[in-house]
Each structure stands twice: as structure tokens, then as C-alpha cells.
Amino acid sequence: xxxxxxxxxxxxxxxxxxxxxxxxxxxxxxxxxxxxxxxxxxxxxxxxxxxxxxxxxxxxxxxxxxxxxxxxxxxxxxxxxxxxxxxxxxxxxxxxxxxxxxxxxxxxxxxxxxxxxxxxxxxxxxxxxxxxxxxxxxxxxxxxxxxxxxxxxxxxxxxxxxxxxxxxxxxxxxxxxxxxxxxxxxxxxxxxxxxxxxxxxxxxxxxxxxxxxxxxxxxxxxxxxxxxxxxxxxxxxxxxxxxxxxxxxxxxxxxxxxxxxxxxxxxxxxxxxxxxxxxxxxxxxxxxxxxxxxxxxx
Numbered sequence: 051x052x053x054x055x056x057x058x059x060x061x062x063x064x065x066x067x068x069x070x071x072x073x074x075x076x077x078x079x080x081x082x083x084x085x086x087x088x089x090x091x092x093x094x095x096x097x098x099x100x101x102x103x104x105x106x107x108x109x110x111x112x113x114x115x116x117x118x119x120x121x122x123x124x125x126x127x128x129x130x131x132x133x134x135x136x137x138x139x140x141x142x143x144x145x146x147x148x149x150x151x152x153x154x155x156x157x158x159x160x161x162x163x164x165x166x167x168x169x170x171x172x173x174x175x176x177x178x179x180x181x182x183x184x185x186x187x188x189x190x191x192x193x194x195x196x197x198x199x200x201x202x203x204x205x206x207x208x209x210x211x212x213x214x215x216x217x218x219x220x221x222x223x224x225x226x227x228x229x230x231x232x233x234x235x236x237x238x239x240x241x242x243x244x245x246x247x248x249x250x251x252x253x254x255x256x257x258x259x260x261x262x263x264x265x266x267x268x269x270x271x272x273x274x275x276x277x278x279x280x281x282x283x284x285x286x287x288x289x290x291x292x293x294x295x296x297x298x299x300x301x302x303x304x305x306x307x308x309x310x311x312x313x314x315x316x317x318x319x320x321x322x323x324x325x326x327x328x329x330x331x332x333x334x335x336x337x338x339x340x341x342x343x344x345x346x347x348x
Contacts, residue, residue: 056085058140058166060131060154062117062147063093064100066293066318067260069173072206072230073146074102081106087138089131091115091150110134117149124153131157135166144169148176152192155199170196171204171228174264175214193219204228245325246314252285258322261294268296268303275307286312291325293318 059077064070077086081104088103089110090096100109112134114126135143135157143166145154151170158168176189197203197220204226205211211225248254255274259265267290274288288309290300297315304313319325 054085055141057142057144058138059088060145060150061090062150063091064096065093066095069147070099077107078104128153128157132161135161136163139163140166142167146171147173152196155196159199167201169202170200175210177217206230248287252287254287254289256289258291260292261296267300271303274309288313291316291319291322
């Protein structure tokens with residue numbers, strides 16, 4: 051990497067989700083012009099996700115970097131990141147998500163040697179939808195302080211950028227909007243509705259999401275119950291692709307809504323794009339950009 055400028059990406063953990071895939075894709079796209087290093091904390095999905103990285107990307111695991119707050123582990127992670135930044139002397143430090151964003155930016159400020167350009171991508175702010183008012187205020191105060199150690203911010207949408215600036219997270223000239231990319235190539239392995247036990251005469255309606263509160267999958271189930279009751283002559287299968295902490299509560303809600311025989315929970319599926327493509331021209335609702343790439347109605 052001596053003949054190229056070096057960019058160090060830091061993310062809290064590699065897991066099946068949009069922020070991790072966005073970071074992996076960014077790393078892969080930069081290898082032609084940069085020496086790329088990706089540092090992340092341990093996670094059960096990390097080995098599988100790291101296989102998506104091209105061989106030119108150097109992957110480092112930071113043992114104490116984790117999502118949960120832990121003063122001792124957070125201090126160790128900060129020291130580990132500072133040591134890596136001092137050794138690598140990167141030209142750019144690009145942090146992703148909240149915890150890695152906090153520790154990575156502090157580590158860049160404390161590291162010895164040249165000072166890198168520091169870029170932070172929140173991958174969606176935490177101004178609402180995650181925590182209560184007191185905890186949100188604490189995180190907001192911390193982010194305002196961390197903004198002083200940040201050269202540029204990247205938002206995924208104009209709305210995220212606008213709300214972040216209004217909340218005092220950096221100044222407007224520091225922000226740029228870079229949308230997440232979507233791979234428009236058709237899946238290498240085709241999939242079929244029958245792979246999930248859905249008959250040809252049944253209408254598949256589904257969503258792809260992490261099963262976390264901010265994703266609002268509860269409302270998908272409630273809408274599914276309303277759709278079933280308003281169209282009694284049609285046969286539906288409601289499909290939820292994705293895993294997460296709310297799978298148990300959502301399964302119980304499906305039972306309470308008498309949907310347990312018509313809702314399919316697939317868990318995380320690496321072939322989600324193939325499933326969408328298999329159901330094109332069917333009544334399949336999903337993320338608009340992914341649906342568009344698979345020619346699915348939304």
C-alpha cells in the first residue's frame with residue numbers, strides 16, 4: 051500500500067444489514083486508487099460478511115469494539131484503534147455507525163503522526179426511533195462534541211443530512227449525500243416462490259428488513275391483517291425476510307392477529323435478491339430500490 055494513499059474504514063461490527071454492506075461495497079470500490087483497510091469488532095456474521103471483501107482489502111478485527119456501552123471495553127477499543135491508526139498512518143479515516151464513529155474519531159485525534167482526514171457516515175441518525183428522550187439527548191450532546199473532530203459527514207439521504215444539520219451535528223458545508231448503491235445485475239441462481247412453500251395461486255406480499263424497532267415491521271403485520279380481512283376471497287402469504295431481536299415478539303404478534311398460518315419468517319437470507327427477482331410481476335412489496343432492480347411492483 052506504500053504507493054497509494056491509505057483509507058482506514060472503521061465500523062462497529064460486520065453483520066447482515068445495510069450499513070455493513072454499504073461499507074463493504076465502499077471498500078471494494080476504492081481498491082483501484084487506495085490502499086484499503088477495514089477494521090470492525092467481532093460478530094457472529096463477521097466471517098461470512100468479510101468473504102464479500104475483495105482480496106486487496108486488509109481486514110482487521112478489533113476485539114473490544116462492540117455496540118453495547120462498556121467503559122472498560124470501550125477504553126480498550128479506543129486504545130486499539132489509536133494504535134492501529136498510529137501504525138498505519140492512513141490518509142483518510144472513515145468511520146461508520148455510532149460506536150465506531152465515536153471511538154474511531156477520538157482515536158484519530160489522539161493518534162501519533164500525521165493527522166488524517168476524518169469522514170463519518172452515521173448510516174441513519176439516532177435523533178428519534180431508537181432511544182428515549184434522556185438517552186437521545188446524551189447521544190446528541192456526544193455527537194455535537196465529536197463533530198469537532200470530523201472533517202466531513204456523509205448522509206444516505208437529503209432528509210438525514212437536513213435533520214442532522216438542524217440538530218447541530220456539524221455544519222452544512224461539511225455534509226455530502228451519497229446514496230447506497232444497488233446491484234442491478236440479475237441473481238446468479240434463480241429462486242422460486244415454491245422454495246418457501248408458496249403455491250402459484252397464492253399472492254406473496256413481503257418485506258425485507260432487520261427485525262428491529264426502528265424498521266417498523268409491526269406495522270407490516272398489522273397491515274397484513276387488514277389486507278386479509280378486506281380481501282377474503284384472495285389467498286395471501288406474507289413473507290418477512292430478515293432476522294433480529296424482534297423476531298420472537300413479531301411471531302407472537304402474528305399469532306395474536308391470527309396470521310400465524312399465513313406469515314412466513316425466513317430469517318436472514320443471503321438470496322433475498324433472488325427471491326425478489328423470482329416474484330417479479332407478482333404482488334410483492336419490498337424496499338423500493340431493491341424492488342425496482344428486480345422489476346417488482348411496490
